[in-house]
Amino acid sequence: MGAWGTAISSNDTHADIYGEFFDLYNEGLNVAEISKKLIVANQEIIDDSDDCNNFWFALAKAQWECKQLDKDIFDRVKKIIETDADLETWRKLDADEKDIKKRKIVLEKFLADLQTERPKPKSRKKKIIRQPVFEKGDCLTFKLVNGNYSGAVVLEAVKDTEYGYNLIASTRINQPAKPTKKDFENAEVLLLNYASWDNKQNVSWYLPLRHKAVAHLIEKVDNMDVELNYDRNTSMLGGVGDFDIWFIEVANKQFESEQTKEKPTSRKSINEFTRNKSKWKFW
Incomplete structure (x- = not known):
């Protein structure tokens, strides 16, 4: 899972999926097309019980920021949070109970945010070109x-x-x-x-x-x-x-x-x- 904190975005899977979503969004693709591409391309993560929640959280957050949160995606995330499925995953991975309590608060706030309406969709950005921090070799x-x-x-x-x-x-x-x-x-x-x-x-x-x-x-x-x-x-x-x-x-x-x-x-x-x-x- 590669988590470095209890926040929704504090794990490698969320970072990758959220980043890939907005890479495609900034290239001009529509939200439905992007979502379909990510689901098809990430079946291994979706089938991984330890990591799949992070995928759906990232996709839901990205869709919500674009004011196009799909009802099926929202319902899936709502079920994960309300049944404590994500917290059980953290327990299975031997997370500290203090972190689990923090995670529960984060999840509840995340669900509440998804149920609010954003004033406007996130703007598309011109892609910034970056160089790697290390050289080959x-x-x-x-x-x-x-x-x-x-x-x-x-x-x-x-x-x-x-x-x-x-x-x-x-x-x-x-x-x-x-x-x-x-x-x-x-x-x-x-x-x-x-x-x-x-x-x-x-x-x-x-x-x-x-x-x-x-x-x-x-x-x-x-x-x-x-x-x-x-x-x-x-x-x-x-x-x-x-x-x-x-x-x-x-x-x-x-x-x-x-x-x-x-x-x-x-x-x-x-x-x-x-x-x-x-x-x-x-x-």
Whole structure:
């Protein structure tokens, strides 16, 4: 779910769906057409009981802001809130009861807002072109709670778009000394097996919504060659909006888990994500 707070908009799914909605809205598409496109394109999220509520909340909020809230969408959101289905999801994900109480207040206010009439629809905006915060091949390092350095490699930088995505791969670097370019070139990709993860590779598209708040935690130490190209539009890799949660905190949790649990049995080198295999030589 990738939540960083109890607000309706404080999670990765909401950020992605709401952002995609207004990308299309600002391109001139009508609300009904946009909604249909998003529903068709996001069936995996809709079928995910842990995350589907965030999809419907984002869609309802966007439609409401355009003064075109669909009755079926409203009824779906109303049922989710009035039956406490969303709160039960938070409990299932081990959320703190204090946060659940805050979430309940937020949901009730959100439902009340949806039942009010906006004075006028949100205006369409001219698209702003942004650049990604990292360059392709950047070797990024950050401190772990154990005092060691870890790191990640930027596999792609999508330029001249509204958000400026980077594709980032976490590594298994976990060492006292600040990593060098060679350390990154020889690194393995971080696979996750803590909690319920099953050897999941921690490689995601990074949408820098809150990057200014965490930029001081990250240092670029060098830049390495990345021969492969990645397309955000056709990629099956998911997106995240918080570097501190999805790269730093996840690394902390994985390495902490390995103190009492075997590390993943699978291995993936960073070379598998950076080098063109057709150029590899074996001797």
